[in-house]
Amino acid sequence: MxxxxxxxxxxxxxxxxxxxxxxxxxxxxxxxxxxxxxxxxxxxxxxxxxxxxxxxxxxxxxxxxxxxxxxxxxxxxxxxxxxxxxxxxxxxxxxxxxxxxxxxxxxxxxxxxxxxxxxxxxxxxxxxxxxxxxxxxxxxxxxxxxxxxxxxxxxxxxxxxxxxxxxxxxxxxxxxxxxxxxxxxxxxxxxxxxxxxxxxxxxxxxxxxxxxxxxxxxxxxxxxxxxxxxxxxxxxxxxxxxxxxxxxxPCIFEYVYFSRPDSIAEDRSVYSVRKAIGAQLAIENPVDADLVVPVPDSGTPAAIGYAQQSGIPFELGIIRSHYVGRTFIQPGDKVRHLGVKLKHNANRALIEGKRVILIDDSIVRGTTSLKIVQMMREAGAAEVHMRIASPPTRHSCFYGVDTPERAKLLAAKLDIGGMTDFIHADSLAFVSIDGLYKALGEARRADVRPRYCDACFTGDYPTPLTDQDESAPVDQFAMLEERVS
Missing domain, CATH: 3.60.20.10 (Aminohydrolase, N-terminal nucleophile (Ntn) domain)
Incomplete structure (x- = not known):
């Protein structure tokens, strides 16, 4: 297919x-x-x-x-x-x-x-x-x-x-x-x-x-x-x-992943915010390691911020090919697994024997993180630590973002320990919701309405969700067809 x-x-x-x-x-x-x-x-x-x-x-x-x-x-x-x-x-x-x-x-x-x-x-x-x-x-x-x-x-x-x-x-x-x-x-x-x-x-x-x-x-x-x-x-x-x-x-995930890093969102440089998130991630979740490696390309700015804050060298430990199309034929599980390396491959000369910190923007189902950790292990990494430049994604988005139903979100099913075991990492940590706001120069207070829509992390939806709440059979059928923005 x-x-x-x-x-x-x-x-x-x-x-x-x-x-x-x-x-x-x-x-x-x-x-x-x-x-x-x-x-x-x-x-x-x-x-x-x-x-x-x-x-x-x-x-x-x-x-x-x-x-x-x-x-x-x-x-x-x-x-x-x-x-x-x-x-x-x-x-x-x-x-x-x-x-x-x-x-x-x-x-x-x-x-x-x-x-x-x-x-x-x-x-x-x-x-x-x-x-x-x-x-x-x-x-x-x-x-x-x-x-x-x-x-x-x-x-x-x-x-x-x-x-x-x-x-x-x-x-x-x-x-x-x-x-x-x-x-x-x-x-x-x-x-x-x-x-x-x-x-x-x-x-x-x-x-x-x-x-x-x-x-x-x-x-x-x-x-x-x-x-x-x-x-x-x-x-x-x-x-x-x-x-x-x-x-x-406004949607806070524009800063985490959606927008291109060379865009300005709500008068802030997306690239600068992502670096600041990475720095905050290093403050909150340090780890003794040899290399900071971004998951390309979305993890790169945060990885730069993490490396600069921690003093651990930034290296391109995963090389991405930009000449592979978005789709390809996958006739079986073996070819599907090999297909990962069509687009991303470990830089073995850097990785072998090293304690690696992988920086990515988010974890959704966890399947990608599992493959990346496995790739690092196969390249000879001594330790693989995963650091995520957003809080755990525990809730679905109903505002024009393609997200799985909540039951398929890894963070909705498992605690941090369970997620760490699932992706086979030595450790796993996320930036806190307060840390994410701090990287934006804001503070998230429990007694004040949040400055951003952060419902995918907190479940605090800013509008009614009429179609979801009604759960009528006709609505479920229509949702199976498509909710297009």
Whole structure:
């Protein structure tokens, strides 16, 4: 079967990245470049919609941006000065073109295209009510729920219909929408999922991360505020805040893993924060060893911080090949095991006889950590100590992150000793939740609402989880199909 590489299939994965531009000729080509920079946020499918002032054009495809949107014939089919794009992962269940975004619909007010990063946590209840009212869904995506809510709204203007729709949804969302009246970008009132704005000449650009602005040569202007809608029409940019103010809760895992290290998230360098987490990890969990080795590539900044704080040398004890595709054929267990070394291989000359500290960003099921520890032992390591640059992941995410159900999370099943035995390490330790906040220059107080969404570590979900709480049979069936952001 065709499957994800075994070193990549045990990570929490941000399910989507979005990018939009208004006010430049050949907008679709710029969107394609932006999506390249966001490819790490979704590698299963990509799509771009454009508007030429008269009609909408859309091309969606399975696979990476490269190979689908680096062709002149495709970009020529997407004319106009306004365009938006999307890269995605799916969760469980169906993987098909009908779920690839941007989604498009002809409404009474005209065309409407939407790209969504996040997850609507009451989408199944809303969908059930909409179907009973006569709505006909064409996908299993929660994003389509927003389209139907807009279409069914009794408000007069499209903007009011859109706001009315958003006031009915729960959960997390960053959205880029295209209408004949202009482009709309917005974040949910808690700002759980990221969205930034930049400029390139007269063009206004929105993206999930600042690195996408860098790639197209745009200047970062600011983050979209939680609960803010930014409307771009021609050269005019207007901001409105239709929701009651709330204390923001951006996703803390953007700093741990999701964002590229060269991005700026909430005015902080992701790379610098990851180094600070590594330093804090060394303060909290020292160990006498010879080498600090990152699990590439996500563990590298934290490993640098750990090494600098501890004084133990940093070395590339695992070498990653960047020329192996994300998928490959696995006809049997033996080949599956050997396949690990296609992408990661121990640097035996460094490792043999050494006491090694492995630094990784997280442990989800534990299967990857087990393979990495085994690789170190086979390379002759005298001791293998695992240090993790996040607290134990004990809870599932329902805000647009692909996580296993809680029963499959290693930290939800075992204590630290049990986890250590499972991965066959000499020791295992995680940065504390207080230490994670300290690395961000914050303090997590029990008597004050947390500054970030850290529900995957603490179980403190910042919004209602209607679909999860109801647990109705129809909801469970729909969840098996797909919850796509």
């Amino acid at each position: 065709l499957t994800t590489h075994p070193f990549d299939d045990d990570k929490l994965r941000e399910e989507c990245g979005i990018f939009g531009v208004s006010g430049v000729e050949g907008a679709a080509a710029m969107v394609a470049l932006g999506l390249h920079a966001l490819q790490h946020r979704g590698q299963e499918a990509a799509g771009i919609s454009s508007f030429d002032g008269q009609q909408f054009h859309t091309h969606r495809a399975m696979g990476h941006v490269a190979g689908n949107f680096d062709r002149d014939d495709i970009i020529r089919q997407l004319p106009g000065q306004v365009a938006a794009g999307h890269v995605r992962y799916s969760t469980t269940g169906e993987t098909s073109l009908r779920n690839v975004q941007p989604l498009y619909a002809d409404l009474a007010s005209g065309g409407f295209a939407i790209a969504h990063n996040g997850n609507i946590s009451n989408a199944m209840r809303l969908r059930r009510d909409l179907v009973r009212s006569g709505s006909i869904f064409q996908s299993t995506s929660d994003t389509e729920t927003i389209i139907h809510l807009v279409a069914m709204s009794s408000y007069r203007t499209l903007l009011d219909k859109f706001i009315d729709a958003l006031k009915q949804v729960e959960g997390a969302y960053s959205l880029i929408c295209m209408t004949p009246e202009g482009m709309i970008a917005c974040r949910d009132p808690l700002g759980i999922r990221p969205l930034v704005m930049g400029r390139l000449g007269d063009a206004v650009i929105f993206a999930s991360e600042t690195v996408a602005l860098d790639v197209v040569g745009a200047e970062f202007e600011r983050s979209i505020d939680p609960g803010e809608l930014v409307i771009v029409k021609g050269g005019e940019v207007k901001s409105i805040r239709p929701f009651a103010p709330m204390s923001p809760r």
